[in-house]
Structures are given as C-alpha cells and as structure tokens.
Amino acid sequence: MEPLLEVRNLTVRFPTDDGLLTAVDDLSFELFPGETLGIVGESGSGKSVTSMAILGLLPKYARIQGSIRFRGEELVGRVDQEMRNLRGRHIAMIFQDALASLNPVHRVGAQITEAIAVHAPELSDTAVRTRGLELLNLVGIPNPVDRYDQYPHEYSGGMRQRAMIAMSIANEPEVLIADEPTTALDVTIQAQVMEVIARIQQRTNSSMMLITHDLGVVAGAADRILVMYAGRQVETGLVDEVFYRPAHPYTRGLLASLPRLDRRREGQRLERIAGQPPSLLHLPAGCAFTPRCRYADASGMCGNRRPELHEVSATHSSSCHFADSLDSRADAS
C-alpha cells in the first residue's frame, strides 16, 4: 500500500543565541491511509515541531532538511501559497489548549466555517452556515443553533475541544494531526473527546497522527506507535508490539512509569526514569538516551556510536544497539 504521508530523514534546526538547536533529528516514518499513528514522547522531543513542519508552519528561520511527501508530492520547500491550499483541506490539525487556539473575539461558528469558506469561496453564506451547524452537531455539541453564535469563552473546556475538532474536520481532510488533543481536559471529558475523534475518523476514513505524551490515550486509539526522544525516533511498531515487547530502554522506562491497577502494591512508588532529557543544543554523539539508560554499555558503544534504527520484527524497529538483548542485560544488571 502506498503511504499517504511519507517523512524521510527530516531534520529541523533552529538557530539560537547559544547555537544551533536540533528539534527533529533524522526522523523517518510513513502514515498509511486510514491508520492512526501514535507519536509519543515527552515535551521537547520534537513531536509538535514535526507536525508544524508537515503543515509548513515553521517560522522562516527554521532550517529544514529531508523530505515530506504527501500523496507522493514533495512539501518541503513549497511556497506558502501552495501550502495554504493544502492546510485545513487535505491536512488539518487539532491543537491542544482549545481556549488559546480559538480566537477570543470571533464567534465559534464563524471560526469553524472560515475553514470551509477559505477553501470553497463559491459556497453561499447559508450553505456554509448549514454545514457549520452540521459539524457542531457531528462533534456532539448540544443546541448547535444557539452555540453557533457564541464566543469561545462561553463554551466549557470539553466543548471548545469539540469545536476545535469540528473546525479541523470541516473539509474532511485525508490527514488529521491531533496534537495533544486531550491534555487540558478532565479524564471523563478526555474519553468523550477521544470517542468523538474515533467516530469522525471512521466516518471520513482519514488517517491520523495522534501526538501525545499519554500512553493510555495511544493504547486505546492508535494502530502503530512511534516513540521519540530528543528529536529522534527510538522505537516504532504496532501498538501491541511496543506495549508488550518494548525494544528500547526509553520505552521500557515510560511503560514502567505508568501507574497500573493490576500490579499495585501498597506503599510502592512509581518507577521513574532518572535524570533529565539532554539539551537539544548539545546532543550526545551516540545514543541520546545513554546518560539516563540503565542498560547502557560501559564499553562506550552507547555513548559514542549513534544507533541506527533496526528491525526487531517486520513491523517493529528500535534504535537501541542492544535491542535484541535487553532482557538478558536487565537480568545481568
């Protein structure tokens, strides 16, 4: 199957006063039609920069290398005008923090329908409005007619996120990028919003990049997972593979730090990954995770040689030098 979106060797750097900051480092992945790819990593791991690069919304001073292909066509280096026709129509984005991401001085309905009107100027105002009401209804906002003319601050947090979703699916895009869509929400509202996203995705048969630091969200919604650390991908595979047979020490650390009801013991503290993520200005020569890794090799292999992504199975790869022998190393240490 042809991938819908194909990212090859994407590197994004930002010049700063302290030197060149590498936000995304040699990242490659594909997104296939209809699938949901979960992109997991902590703050600063390059998740959001990747999505901004795909939409062509990085600031001008960003230095972008590599290739991003959508339906086979190269996006890197396109002028803003060409990207504009793509944005919101073929590739759309659901942002986190809907309160900040919606314009406070425009009515919600107008903001949703703007996404339609800019791509279909020939539509009449009434047609656009009808479609806007349909969308509000689709994402489960009660009384769409009243809600259409309200301002974002009159919505609750969950409703704002729904409005955000309505805006992003207005043109039934082939690719939906959801950047931490549930971060700012209560757990019960999170579940509702994820349910709306799943329903919409099924309806429009779009592909989705689900960016999150919440493994629980990915486990429920994604088909495949890409784990990022310090701008690099450390592991990728089907959800079950990554969850049950994690082949990278960082993924193992993440999973071990999840609170689990079934293995809870009284007084037991949650596992944590010791240390801090590295500065993106001074990345280690070898594996970026080395300083925090409990499996790291004393021979200096981890610290000095940059690990390539290699296959653990046909669908599962890891960029750990010792991906195949992690279990035995764990026993030894």
Place this chain on the structure above:
Amino acid sequence: MLAFFIRRTLYSIPVLLVGSFLVFAMVSATFDPTDDLRGPRGGNVDAAEIERVIQAERERTGTDRPLVEQYASWIGGAVRLDFGDSWETRDTVGSRLWRAFGNTLQLIGWGILISAVLSVAIGVYSAVRQYTISDYLLTGLSYIGIAMPPFWFALLASQFMIFTLPNLLGTDKFLFISGLHSPGKSGIFNLDYLQHLVLPVATLTVQIIASWSRFQRASMLEVLSSDYVRTARAKGVPRRQVLYRHALRNALIPLVTVMAIDIGLLFGGLIITEQIFSIPGMGRLFIGSLLDGDNPVVAAYVLLTAVFIVIFNLIADFMYSVLDPRIRLS
C-alpha cells in the same frame, strides 16, 4: 451591560465632586483679586478708603463669602455650564472657554485622526517586518520622536519649512506659523486653513505617533505569535486575512484603550503647541488667565480638563467591552 455603564457613570460623579472642590479651593488660594489694591500707593490715600475699595472688589468677585459657600454657588452654576464672569474681560467665562475649545478641538481632531491612522499602519508594518531594516528604521525614528521635546520640534520644523526650504527652492513660504487662518479668512475647507494647520498638528502628533506605534507594534507581535493565529494559518486562511481578521482585530483592543485615555489628557495638554503657534485655544487661555489672575477662567479650565479625563476613561471602558466579547458578560 447597560447596567454596568450606568453604574460606572454614577461612580464618576463623586470623583468629579471631590475633584471640583479641590480645584476650586486651590485656585482660590493661588490668587487674591484684591492684592494689587494693597501695598504702597503714594502718600495721600486714606487707609479707610483703600479698605472700602477692597471690600467692594471682594463683593464684586464674591470672595467675601466663606469658601464653601463660594464653591456651592460655583459648582451649582458649573453643572448648568455657567462658570460666572471673567474677572479680566467682563465676558462670561463660558463664552471665552467655548471659543478657545473650538480652536483646540480642531487641533486635537486632526491630530488624533492622523496619529491613529499612521500609528496603526506603522505598528502593523513593523510587527510584520520584525527585525528587518525598515523595522529598525521605524523603531529608531520613534525613539527620536519620543525623546524630542515638542517645542524643539516645533521650532526646528518652523525654521525649516518657513525659511530654509522656501529659500532653497526660491519660492514663497507655503506654510504658516501663526493662528489657524490668515486675517479675513475662515472656514475649514480651504488651502489657507491647511497651510496653517500642518505645523501645529505635526508638532502635536510626532510624540503621539511615536508612542502609539510602539504600542501597536508590541501588541501586534504578541498576537501574531498567539495560538489562535497559528490555528487560522493551519486552516489555510490567506495571509492577508490572518493579518487583518485575526491579528489586527485583536491587537487593536489594548491600543484603543490607551488612545482613549491619551485623548482625554490632550484636551488640557496643548499648552506648548498653542503658545508657539499663537493659536487661541484652551492651553493659551489657561496660561493667559493664570498670569492675569483670572480665577474663574482658571478654575473652569481645570474642571473641564478633569471632566474630559473622566469621560474618556469611561469611553475607554466602553470601547474595551465592545471590542472584547470576554468583557461583555463579566
């Protein structure tokens, strides 16, 4: 929302009452109208006669009564826009004030119109072109504008436009530096008026444009880096529409409030400009009356400027809530 404004308006009444009493008490304390009747007066004037004249003068000006009583009758007239008679010219204070106000209003009106348009344009342009040469140039100019005293600018500009430039070009002077009209002319839709207006309005606007455009630039930059502008771009909204519909609309909100408050201050603050360009406006009337010891005019002037500041603060509140829907309900 209406209730909010009625409440806000009612709040300003005690503010004005207290303010007006302070104004009246302080102005009364600055100058005694009988002062120049006292003092050495040559040998043969009878002391009792002097006392009688002083008493008559005090009765004429009403200063023989207790201060509170004077205040009560003054403020009672003031709310009906009757500020009594001038001590110097025997005109009513009101008629002198309104004539002067008309002239000042022309300066302020044109000044604000030009300042608002240019400030917004410069601010938006600088923000969009942040850190380019034109941005640095405009930033540099606005620092000069803020730092330059208006009277100095007025003198330099007059010198240049009235003497240097006409001499250089070998033409007659094409701008005037005295009053608003040449003798025998009037009206506001003619070249003569424009020729008189350019320099005073420029003097008035330079500092205002410099500070408002800086403000607009900062506000625009903040909005341009906001999440909702990114959302608009992610929707595929064209650049121009993002700029005007999403960014400028929001960036104007803080500027409009600053403008309203600054405009309120302007009504009392054109003293230097009017003095330099011999425009018989409020500022000039104030300085003249102060030197003459014409207390009723001074008191009315100070009260009026206070009223304008209160009114424009109200307008600032009102504009803010009109422009920002988040304020409307709370």
